[in-house]
Amino acid sequence: MVNLEIDRVSVRFALKGATVEAVNDVSLRIRPGECVALVGESGCGKTVLASALLGFLPGNAETSGSARLGDVELLDATDHELATTIRGRQIGLIPQSPASHLTPVRTARSQLEEAARVLDGDAARAATRAGLAPEHLDRYPHELSGGMAQRVANALALVGDPWLLIADEPTTGLDRDLVDGLLDEFRRLVDDGHAVLLITHDLAAAHRIADRIAVMYAGRIVEVGPAHEVLGDAKHPYARGLANALPERDFLPIPGQPPLLTNLPDGCAFAPRCDQATAICEERPVLTDDEHAVACHRPC
Amino acid sequence: MPPPVLTGTGITAGYRHPVVTDVSLTVRPGQTVGLAGPSGSGKSTVARVLALLHKPFSGTVEIDGETVTGYRFQAAQRTRIGVLFQQPRLSVDPRFTLRQAIAEPGGDRVEELADLVMLTGDLLGRRPHEVSDGQLQRACLARALALEPRYLICDEMTTMLDASTTAALVGVIRAYQERTGAGVLAISHDATLLARWADETVRLSAPPPR
Numbered sequence: 277m278v279n280l281e282i283d284r285v286s287v288r289f290a291l292k293g294a295t296v297e298a299v300n301d302v303s304l305r306i307r308p309g310e311c312v313a314l315v316g317e318s319g320c321g322k323t324v325l326a327s328a329l330l331g332f333l334p335g336n337a338e339t340s341g342s343a344r345l346g347d348v349e350l351l352d353a354t355d356h357e358l359a360t361t362i363r364g365r366q367i368g369l370i371p372q373s374p375a376s377h378l379t380p381v382r383t384a385r386s387q388l389e390e391a392a393r394v395l396d397g398d399a400a401r402a403a404t405r406a407g408l409a410p411e412h413l414d415r416y417p418h419e420l421s422g423g424m425a426q427r428v429a430n431a432l433a434l435v436g437d438p439w440l441l442i443a444d445e446p447t448t449g450l451d452r453d454l455v456d457g458l459l460d461e462f463r464r465l466v467d468d469g470h471a472v473l474l475i476t477h478d479l480a481a482a483h484r485i486a487d488r489i490a491v492m493y494a495g496r497i498v499e500v501g502p503a504h505e506v507l508g509d510a511k512h513p514y515a516r517g518l519a520n521a522l523p524e525r526d527f528l529p530i531p532g533q534p535p536l537l538t539n540l541p542d543g544c545a546f547a548p549r550c551d552q553a554t555a556i557c558e559e560r561p562v563l564t565d566d567e568h569a570v571a572c573h574r575p576c
Numbered sequence: 577m578p579p580p581v582l583t584g585t586g587i588t589a590g591y592r593h594p595v596v597t598d599v600s601l602t603v604r605p606g607q608t609v610g611l612a613g614p615s616g617s618g619k620s621t622v623a624r625v626l627a628l629l630h631k632p633f634s635g636t637v638e639i640d641g642e643t644v645t646g647y648r649f650q651a652a653q654r655t656r657i658g659v660l661f662q663q664p665r666l667s668v669d670p671r672f673t674l675r676q677a678i679a680e681p682g683g684d685r686v687e688e689l690a691d692l693v694m695l696t697g698d699l700l701g702r703r704p705h706e707v708s709d710g711q712l713q714r715a716c717l718a719r720a721l722a723l724e725p726r727y728l729i730c731d732e733m734t735t736m737l738d739a740s741t742t743a744a745l746v747g748v749i750r751a752y753q754e755r756t757g758a759g760v761l762a763i764s765h766d767a768t769l770l771a772r773w774a775d776e777t778v779r780l781s782a783p784p785p786r
Contacts, residue, residue: 450765530740
């Protein structure tokens with residue numbers, strides 16, 4: 277068991293006449309036996325960060341910084357190295373909208389058995405663990421409900437027994453009972469000594485299982501700390517606004533819109549929407565170095 | 577003068593086999609009705625019938641006293657009902673800019689509608705793959721409101737959205753209701769959201785095993 281150490285990782289995409297700054301200076305450590313939730317609105321760079329860790333970025337992406345898994349530098353590893361030693365073996369990925377990631381012309385069983393063969397795993401055990409009955413496995417992806425497709429994706433991610441699981445928006449489109457069942461399953465994995473990186477916009481899900489929550493805004497982590505503190509007593513105005521927008525709280529939106537990632541302000545990216553902003557916010561705030569860290573000149 | 581109201585009476589509908597049996601539902605002007613129920617209970621099927629997108633096996637839909645006789649392209653009353661879906665990416669032509677998507681129902685009020693959902697100038701020139709789910713769903717809401725529908729049906733509209741965007745879009749819909757007296761049917765599996773959003777909630781039961 278090793279740690280995943282993400283250190284000042286940035287990802288840029290070169291487009292014609294513009295550069296998209298999708299991930300900016302992100303540092304995060306994930307240890308075995310820990311669940312970290314990465315929350316933020318869609319388009320803030322969460323999925324790009326996960327893709328960078330697994331070498332799934334498109335050709336026009338440029339990365340900088342380092343992401344070390346034990347003594348492997350993930351950002352410099354070749355595709356062959358990632359494919360034979362990392363993906364599925366050390367890091368399992370549950371992709372966004374799993375139904376569209378399954379091969380439509382093959383049954384769930386045939387896909388799971390292939391993964392088990394390549395990764396030296398046990399297909400039947402992975403299926404049972406993910407809550408799949410044998411009759412579900414004989415279905416084709418279009419015959420699976422959203423919840424069942426999610427379980428197949430879980431089984432595929434777990435069959436190689438990776439120690440770190442990256443789950444990208446796994447709760448989208450599932451009803452509450454299925455979400456709770458899925459999150460309990462993740463929690464069991466964490467209690468067994470695995471690590472889970474939960475990428476989500478669902479604060480309730482993050483609150484339910486995460487040990488720590490990292491809040492991302494415009495490609496940057498603006499606040500990270502123990503889950504109950506980040507949701508209950510947020511220091512960054514964006515994190516506070518997000519928590520207060522929940523229907524069980526104020527149900528009021530944060531005014532304004534996130535900035536374009538092609539045209540980020542030099543200072544704090546949230547300042548144009550922030551009612552606390554002053555002249556000092558034209559300088560970029562640095563993420564503090566404590567247990568509950570925040571990148572804000574005027575924290576709440 | 578018949579009472580202005582959207583009703584479904586004794587709706588049995590499905591795809592070869594019935595998914596929902598004998599469901600009745602009423603949406604009054606200015607009112608927000610929530611529709612809840614577990615996965616597979618037929619929430620979306622009820623939404624599609626009331627949006628006149630799917631013909632029921634039996635039962636009737638009445639809009640402001642008129643009984644609906646045709647569904648899908650044969651429905652004369654279709655423009656009186658706006659619909660929002662769960663996945664904005666599947667409901668916008670990927671070749672359109674957001675401006676074209678909002679103008680699609682045939683309005684010249686693009687700027688005004690974009691303003692309403694807080695989409696700013698630069699975003700309107702982008703295509704769906706260049707914006708986030710939240711921004712695209714804002715465009716879908718602007719498009720749904722373009723013809724000033726009397727009723728709005730939101731089928732898991734907020735599933736892909738973060739808490740702040742959810743609150744913002746519900747706020748836009750409430751303001752529209754206050755201005756026009758439109759009725760809203762809000763479908764969601766999120767009980768907390770419906771408790772906050774809807775005036776009353778109808779619950780569909782789990783499907784019988786087949």
